[in-house]
Amino acid sequence: MSEKENPLQAIFQTFEKISHGVRIYFSQFACLTNNNYPSPTNGRPLFSLSSSFKANPLIASEHSTLFQPKEILNEGKSATPITKEELGRATWTFLHTLAAQYPDNPTRQQRKDVKELMEILSRMYPCKDCADHFKEILRANPVQAGSQAEFSQWLCHAHNVVNRSLGKLVFPCERVDARWGKMECEQRACDLQGTTTFFGDNMR
Ligand SMILES: Cc1cc2nc3c(=O)[nH]c(=O)nc-3n(C[C@H](O)[C@H](O)[C@H](O)COP(=O)(O)OP(=O)(O)OC[C@H]3O[C@@H](n4cnc5c(N)ncnc54)[C@H](O)[C@@H]3O)c2cc1C
Numbered sequence: 682m683s684e685k686e687n688p689l690q691a692i693f694q695t696f697e698k699i700s701h702g703v704r705i706y707f708s709q710f711a712c713l714t715n716n717n718y719p720s721p722t723n724g725r726p727l728f729s730l731s732s733s734f735k736a737n738p739l740i741a742s743e744h745s746t747l748f749q750p751k752e753i754l755n756e757g758k759s760a761t762p763i764t765k766e767e768l769g770r771a772t773w774t775f776l777h778t779l780a781a782q783y784p785d786n787p788t789r790q791q792r793k794d795v796k797e798l799m800e801i802l803s804r805m806y807p808c809k810d811c812a813d814h815f816k817e818i819l820r821a822n823p824v825q826a827g828s829q830a831e832f833s834q835w836l837c838h839a840h841n842v843v844n845r846s847l848g849k850l851v852f853p854c855e856r857v858d859a860r861w862g863k864m865e866c867e868q869r870a871c872d873l874q875g876t877t878t879f880f881g882d883n884m885r
Pocket residue numbers: 765766767768769770771772773774777802806810811812814815836837838839840841843844847849851852857860
């Protein structure tokens with residue numbers, strides 16, 4: 682009997698095509714798994730996404746481990762604890778870079794933000810002794826952030842107080858701009874915008 686004569690034949694063929702496609706799809710995943718990629722579901726059942734993942738595609742994509750190479754997932758390694766020194770260097774890099782980018786004429790909000798940032802550091806810095814010490818430094822040396830020069834000099838001084846307490850060399854603060862330059866971003870995309878004139882400052 683021809684296809685025309687047997688309508689069921691066309692349905693069987695379509696079903697066969699779909700099932701072939703599904704087999705290829707899953708065999709590609711199996712191949713990726715063999716090539717050291719995580720399995721598509723990372724060991725979870727296919728249809729067990731939590732309701733928050735379903736409701737929020739952003740969360741779902743952040744947690745998705747599909748196709749991420751091993752080094753991103755840190756697979757096979759246990760997380761090495763960060764040292765106090767590493768944390769310190771990373772934090773000072775962040776702070777001095779922020780100071781280098783700080784506007785010459787900051788807005789009132791920017792001055793407030795930078796003071797709050799230092800206060801928060803003195804409460805939440807994940808080294809209790811360092812945080813307590815920094816709190817004392819802030820008490821004795823209130824943040825000065827009226828301009829880029831003022832803030833970067835204040836920060837250099839604060840860093841030197843820490844340096845001295847640890848028996849380290851004091852950094853020459855007149856050289857702070859040479860050590861910590863502004864970030865290079867296309868079309869000055871990293872610049873913090875301040876006020877253009879002092880008169881406009883009250884408006885912000
Ligand atoms: C807020 C804060 C408080 C801390 N308190 C403590 C503490 O109480 N006890 C403790 O053990 N550790 C503390 N640390 C860590 C400590 O300051 C160092 O980061 C750590 O010991 C590593 O030192 P380092 O010699 O590699 O250089 P870091 O001091 O980390 O400095 C990094 C780089 O900054 C440059 N630099 C150095 N001094 C200055 C300066 N004054 N101005 C501008 N640039 C400078 C140098 O090029 C240096 O290589 C603190 C860190 C922070 C961020």
